[in-house]
Amino acid sequence: MAMLHIVNKSVFERGTLDSCLKSSLSGSSILFIEDAVVSAVNNTAVSDKIKAELSSKNFYVLTPDLNARGFTDADLIEGIKGVDYAGFVDLVADNSNVQSWL
Amino acid sequence: MDGEGQTKKFMFVNRKVPYGTVYALESLEVVLISAAFDQDVSLAFVDDGVYQLKNGQSTDGIGMKNFSPTYKALGDYDINKLYVEKESLEERGLSLDDLMELTYEDEDDDWAEKTSIILVSREELAEVMDQQDVLISS
Numbered sequence: 001m002a003m004l005h006i007v008n009k010s011v012f013e014r015g016t017l018d019s020c021l022k023s024s025l026s027g028s029s030i031l032f033i034e035d036a037v038v039s040a041v042n043n044t045a046v047s048d049k050i051k052a053e054l055s056s057k058n059f060y061v062l063t064p065d066l067n068a069r070g071f072t073d074a075d076l077i078e079g080i081k082g083v084d085y086a087g088f089v090d091l092v093a094d095n096s097n098v099q100s101w102l
Numbered sequence: 103m104d105g106e107g108q109t110k111k112f113m114f115v116n117r118k119v120p121y122g123t124v125y126a127l128e129s130l131e132v133v134l135i136s137a138a139f140d141q142d143v144s145l146a147f148v149d150d151g152v153y154q155l156k157n158g159q160s161t162d163g164i165g166m167k168n169f170s171p172t173y174k175a176l177g178d179y180d181i182n183k184l185y186v187e188k189e190s191l192e193e194r195g196l197s198l199d200d201l202m203e204l205t206y207e208d209e210d211d212d213w214a215e216k217t218s219i220i221l222v223s224r225e226e227l228a229e230v231m232d233q234q235d236v237l238i239s240s
Contacts, residue, residue: 010119010150012193035122038153043195064163068121070156070170070200084163 004095005030008102011039011046016101021049026056031083031091037066042077054079062088110235111142116151118240120170121161126154127169129240134172137179144183144234145176146227152190155201155219170202177206182218189224 005024011017017039020030032040039046040061050059054077063073063082073082083091092098114133120126136143147155154170161168176182184204191197198221207213222230231237 008122010122012150013118035119035150038119038150038194041195045193045195047195065121068159068161068164068166068168069119069153070158070160072158 002028002095004091004098006100007032007036008034010035020101029058031060033062033065037061040080041071041075047077109142112236113144113234115146115239116154117149119150119153125240143181146185148187149190157202177218182206184218185220185222185227187227188221
């Protein structure tokens with residue numbers, strides 16, 4: 001069983017995503033919520049950094065938070081999955097532990 | 103001491119993604135209040151602040167009020183200088199086409215509808231900031 005990492009701050013404003021990417025093991029899952037959803041949008045200055053980890057980790061975005069900021073799942077980096085609140089609960093239930101990167 | 107009726111240049115600088123924190127909404131509230139005081143008001147959208155003007159915001163799923171339409175009302179309050187930093191847009195893969203259409207009616211030009219958005223480079227924005235009397239950051 002793997003760990004779920006939850007990131008809630010924009011990658012452009014805080015270093016929490018970088019820390020999370022460095023500290024998380026292969027096979028773990030990373031979920032972007034709140035202001036962090038902008039980090040998962042394609043064609044940004046940081047999208048290559050996330051693309052480099054797509055083969056070893058699972059990436060998710062909370063779609064309601066993404067929609068609030070004017071983006072849809074179609075704007076995400078390919079390979080990142082949008083989840084609703086029920087999907088959020090499933091991720092918490094399906095992983096052995098959760099770490100929040102505040 | 104400042105004389106009565108003196109007009110000062112106020113710039114409100116926005117650097118945060120909306121909804122995750124209250125900064126964007128609070129700043130917008132203060133901007134609307136400032137409109138009542140007949141000052142020379144402008145706004146700057148820098149870093150993650152450019153997301154505040156992103157088109158297509160839909161907050162149905164998060165149970166919060168979508169306050170983005172309020173930016174469209176600023177033109178009616180004679181607030182029509184919305185500086186958007188080019189580099190901030192580019193770093194985020196955005197262009198002017200991704201932002202809301204924000205306009206005002208120019209009373210000096212037969213009420214012609216004009217855009218309120220002024221695209222500036224980081225360097226140009228630094229110059230505009232340098233000309234302000236008061237900078238309010240959020």
